[in-house]
Amino acid sequence: MLPLIEAVEWLLSRLGVLSGFATLLVTLIVVTDVAGRSIFNAPLHSATEVSELLLVALVFLGLAGAQQKRQNYAIDVATRHLPMPLQNILEAFGYLFCLVLTVGLAWFSTKQALSSYDRGEAGFGIIAFPIWPARFILALGLWLLSVQFVCDILRFLTGNQRATGPDDATIGSHE
Amino acid sequence: MSLHDFLPGLSIMGLLLVLLVLRIPIAFALAGAGVVGLAQARPWPAVEYLLSTFAYGATANFAYVVLPLFLFMGHMAFSAGLSKSAFEAGQMWLGRIPGGLAAATVFGCAAFSTICGSSVATASTMSRVALPEMLRQGYMGRLAAGCIAAGGTLGVLIPPSGVLVVYAIMTDVSLVKLFVAAFVPGVMTALIYIAGIYLWVKLKPELAPSQEGKIPPTWGERFRALANTWELLILFVAVMGTIYLGVATPTEAAAMGAFFSLIAVLRRPNRLENVLIGLRETATATCSIFALVIGAGLFSLGLATTQFPTKLAELVTGLDWSQTSTILVILIPYLILGCFVDGLSMILITMPIVFPIVTKIGFSGVLFGLLVTKMVEIGAITPPVGLNAFVVKSMAPTVPLSEVFKGCLPFVLMELLIVALMIAFPQISLFLVSD
Numbered sequence: 001m002l003p004l005i006e007a008v009e010w011l012l013s014r015l016g017v018l019s020g021f022a023t024l025l026v027t028l029i030v031v032t033d034v035a036g037r038s039i040f041n042a043p044l045h046s047a048t049e050v051s052e053l054l055l056v057a058l059v060f061l062g063l064a065g066a067q068q069k070r071q072n073y074a075i076d077v078a079t080r081h082l083p084m085p086l087q088n089i090l091e092a093f094g095y096l097f098c099l100v101l102t103v104g105l106a107w108f109s110t111k112q113a114l115s116s117y118d119r120g121e122a123g124f125g126i127i128a129f130p131i132w133p134a135r136f137i138l139a140l141g142l143w144l145l146s147v148q149f150v151c152d153i154l155r156f157l158t159g160n161q162r163a164t165g166p167d168d169a170t171i172g173s174h175e
Numbered sequence: 176m177s178l179h180d181f182l183p184g185l186s187i188m189g190l191l192l193v194l195l196v197l198r199i200p201i202a203f204a205l206a207g208a209g210v211v212g213l214a215q216a217r218p219w220p221a222v223e224y225l226l227s228t229f230a231y232g233a234t235a236n237f238a239y240v241v242l243p244l245f246l247f248m249g250h251m252a253f254s255a256g257l258s259k260s261a262f263e264a265g266q267m268w269l270g271r272i273p274g275g276l277a278a279a280t281v282f283g284c285a286a287f288s289t290i291c292g293s294s295v296a297t298a299s300t301m302s303r304v305a306l307p308e309m310l311r312q313g314y315m316g317r318l319a320a321g322c323i324a325a326g327g328t329l330g331v332l333i334p335p336s337g338v339l340v341v342y343a344i345m346t347d348v349s350l351v352k353l354f355v356a357a358f359v360p361g362v363m364t365a366l367i368y369i370a371g372i373y374l375w376v377k378l379k380p381e382l383a384p385s386q387e388g389k390i391p392p393t394w395g396e397r398f399r400a401l402a403n404t405w406e407l408l409i410l411f412v413a414v415m416g417t418i419y420l421g422v423a424t425p426t427e428a429a430a431m432g433a434f435f436s437l438i439a440v441l442r443r444p445n446r447l448e449n450v451l452i453g454l455r456e457t458a459t460a461t462c463s464i465f466a467l468v469i470g471a472g473l474f475s476l477g478l479a480t481t482q483f484p485t486k487l488a489e490l491v492t493g494l495d496w497s498q499t500s501t502i503l504v505i506l507i508p509y510l511i512l513g514c515f516v517d518g519l520s521m522i523l524i525t526m527p528i529v530f531p532i533v534t535k536i537g538f539s540g541v542l543f544g545l546l547v548t549k550m551v552e553i554g555a556i557t558p559p560v561g562l563n564a565f566v567v568k569s570m571a572p573t574v575p576l577s578e579v580f581k582g583c584l585p586f587v588l589m590e591l592l593i594v595a596l597m598i599a600f601p602q603i604s605l606f607l608v609s610d
Contacts (some may be wrong), residue, residue, distance in 0.1 A: 017451075020458035024450075025244045027437065030240070030430030035424065052235040058243060058458055059234050059465040064460035075515055078196040090198050097194075098203045099211070108227035131235075138231055 002160055005151050009068055012148055016065020019051040022058035026051050040136040049129035056134040060141025068162070092156060106142035113139045184483020186590055187212040188528075191474065201520045202463070205470030208320035212477025223558050225476070233469045237426060240346060243461040244429035245335045249291035250453035251436035252410065255443055258300040259549040260403045261286035267367070267392045274383045276314060277322040278369045279304040284326030287367035288333035290410040290432065292340070294555055298327025298563040302570035313384040316574030324371060324563040325590075326365075328552035331518070333361030334415055335429065337464075338548050341519055343595070344468060345475075345526045348540040350425050354418055356541045356604040363603065364593055371589045372379020406439050461566035467523050475527035484528055499598060500537050505529050506594075513554025517562060521554070522538050522547060542597070556583040 033047035054078035079090055121135075122128035155161050187208050194204035250257075253438045265279030265286075272278060284301050291297055301323045309319035331338040334354035343350040370381045376383045386429045392400075414432035417423035423431070440449050478484060491501060513519050555563040557580070571579070598602055 016458060016462075017455055020451075020454035023247045023433070023454055023457050024437075026240055027247065027430050027433040030244075030427060031434045034427050034431065035429075048237045051240050052237055055240050055243070059462055060230075062458040062462040063466065066459050067176050071461055075195050075198045077197050079198050081220055081433060093197065094199050097199055097207065099245045099442075101203055101207055104210075105230060108223055112424060114225035134235055135231060138234070138486070142230075158382075166312070 001154065001158055005160070008147065009151055012064040013068055014146055015144065016062040016068075018169055019058050019061035019065075020055040026054050026058075029054075043132055046125060046127050046129050049123050049127075051136045053137075057137050057141075060138045061144070063141050064144040067145060067148045067152070088156075092153070095149055095153045095156060099146060099153065102142055102146045102149060106139055106146055109135065109139040109142055114151075142174075180486055181483060183212075183215065183481035184478055184486070187478055187481060187483070191524075197209050201516070201524070202466035203469035205467070205474040209470070209475070209477030211474030212480055213473070216477075216480035222337060228321060229476075230469050232370070233472045234465055238350075238424075239465075241350070241426045241429045242337070242340050242344075242464065243457050244426065244433045245292045245337060245340065246438045246460050247453055247457040248335075248410075248414070248429060248432040249293045249330075249337075250456055251433065251440045251450075252287065252407075253296050253300045254440040254445075254449035254453060255305070255436065256300070257290065257404070257410070257436075257439065258287040258297075259304045259409050260400075261407055262301065262304045264400040264404050267397045270391075271386055271391055272373060273380070273386070274314075274318065275386065276305065276309045276312060277318050277372045277376075280309070280322050280327045281329075281365055281368045281372065284323070284329050285333060285362065286404065286407060288329040289415055290335075290436070291330055292337040294327045294330040294337040295562055295566055296551065297330030298323055300566050301326060301571070305594045306567070306571055310571070310573070315382045317582035318372070318375070318382045319582070320490055320564075320567045320571055320574050320579040321584075322368070324556050324561070324567045324579060324583050325368060325586030327563045327566070328555050328590075329361060329365055330549055331552060331555075332357055332545070334358060334418075335425075335432075336548065337523065338518060338551055340425075341464065341468065342526070342547065345471065345523060346530050346540060346544070350542055351418060351421075352423070352608040353544050354415070355407045356608050357545055358415075358419075359606075360549075360593065360597055360604050361547055361598075364590075365508055367589050367593060368586060371429065371585055375585055376457065377487060392495045408440075410435050424560075446457060451482050464519065467520060471523035471527065474524075475608060478527050479547075484531040487528065488531040491532050492535050498536050498538055498556065500538065501532070502538055502543070502598065503576045505532065506550055509547065509550035510553060510557075513550060513557065514559060517560065518551030518554055521551065532595060539601065539605060541608055542601050545604055546597060548598070549590060553587055553590050555589040556580075557587060 027052055029044065029047050033044040037043040079087060113132060114134040116135045121131045123131060190211055191204055191208035194207055195201065199207065210226070241584060251449060262279055262283035265282030266276065269275050269278040282357055283305060284297050287297055287300060287376070306319055306323060310316065336357065339357060340350060340351045341597070342348065343353055389570050411431055413435050414428045417431070418425055418428045437450065440446055474520060533540060556560055561580065561583065564576070564583055568574065568576050568579050
């Protein structure tokens with residue numbers, strides 16, 4: 001079981017790394033747009049829409065990887081000193097809660113994405129930039145996060161939890 | 176208005192509290208409580224529609240692209256070690272006054288903060304650059320660590336600032352106005368820190384080595400050190416300069432900043448590795464912040480359906496308190512909350528409840544954002560979760576954590592003085608912005 005979980009998690013974390021390139025692309029797109037507009041009077045068409053699409057990809061394709069690194073902060077002051085079995089129950093409850101919520105959001109988002117595709121939903125810019133790809137990426141990201149929670153639950157049940165914790169303060173943390 | 180009117184709202188807040196205490200990740204606890212609130216008050220098809228569209232609406236906004244861009248720029252500035260030249264310039268100009276290196280550290284933090292919006296990154300980079308030098312020259316760990324942890328907080332006050340970006344997203348207050356307004360209080364904070372260090376060392380000379388017998392730098396050396404900060408200056412002009420002059424939107428300015436800081440990294444060794452690390456860290460931080468923004472947005476909607484924020488705002492206005500007392504009553508709990516929750520989560524959890532009050536009593540949303548940021552700063556240098564203190568400690572194995580926090584204490588007192596000044600004289604922040 002563990003090799004399978006590790007393989008799935010490896011894929012999810014790679015996807016997170018890949019989504020990181022969205023930042024680079026957005027930087028280049030916006031800089032090109034600004035330079036084009038101010039120097040050559042030729043703005044980059046759909047720069048705004050593409051940037052929005054890339055932001056959605058950056059956020060949602062990276063969610064599973066962020067969960068793997070335990071970047072979703074929780075408050076543990078109240079539970080830190082509880083006996084271990086009780087802490088375990090809380091941990092399991094936490095995973096289940098997050099899984100149910102994420103699957104719910106993923107389900108409705110998928111329905112919305114399908115309906116958006118059927119309607120050919122597009123923005124109101126100079127070019128009718130399609131919106132449905134972003135909606136599909138968003139739904140996909142939520143499903144991948146659900147998969148990560150399933151991995152977390154399986155790790156919990158088989159006693160193979162990851163060692164990383166939110167205490168690893170890195171410069172990428174919140175503030 | 177009776178307690179009965181508040182019950183639905185209180186029950187949602189109670190549910191949020193229970194979920195948080197049960198160690199549910201903050202973003203999910205907020206979303207969960209919000210969804211329950213919505214489901215109670217609205218027909219299911221409406222809730223379903225909201226759940227299917229909300230996450231998209233809360234993310235796919237061109238103005239929000241500013242967040243990953245500023246985060247990436249901060250990472251690149253960090254990797255390029257741009258804080259080093261600022262610290263060296265500070266050293267040349269301020270090194271001769273009592274506690275001069277500590278003052279130079281604050282100067283370095285302030286200069287680095289003009290191109291980096293993260294307090295942890297600022298504290299972290301200055302720990303690398305200034306801490307070994309201060310300890311080597313015989314500064315006491317308390318002063319050395321305290322001035323870096325506190326100086327780091329300038330990262331979130333002096334624009335650009337990740338905290339102000341999130342505050343703007345949550346409250347719809349203009350980011351440009353926030354950035355313009357934050358500049359003077361930010362610089363004032365740095366000056367008060369430097370003055371405070373001077374006084375502290377005058378009162379306790381054992382904190383820092385004596386400057387007697389040391390040869391002062393020549394004017395040529397001083398100006399050369401200043402000239403060495405050229406990359407930092409270019410970045411400042413490209414980013415904050417264009418925002419202040421109204422030439423570029425924050426997103427455009429942030430993209431230029433990210434681009435120029437990327438070039439700064441590409442000019443140095445380990446370029447590929449540093450860029451990849453920066454992209455990865457930016458992605459992770461962006462994900463967790465947006466998870467919080469979406470969660471907080473759902474919570475805000477769930478709470479709004481109960482009319483709780485509006486009713487609370489009406490109740491508070493009815494109390495006939497002065498504006499200042501109301502703001503103080505709102506701000507003080509942040510100091511306590513800061514002991515349990517990190518700054519951004521604190522803002523996201525509380526804004527749906529307190530911002531309507533702030534608007535209702537006619538207080539400036541811009542100034543309130545700055546004051547809340549100050550509260551976040553204080554939380555970052557006070558126990559038990561003072562993130563900056565932990566960052567400095569992690570890079571200073573010889574300085575005990577208790578010493579780091581003791582070193583932060585004088586700065587906390589200075590912060591409280593600054594907050595009092597900002598409330599008493601709103602013009603300090605607002606003289607350039609109309610609200």
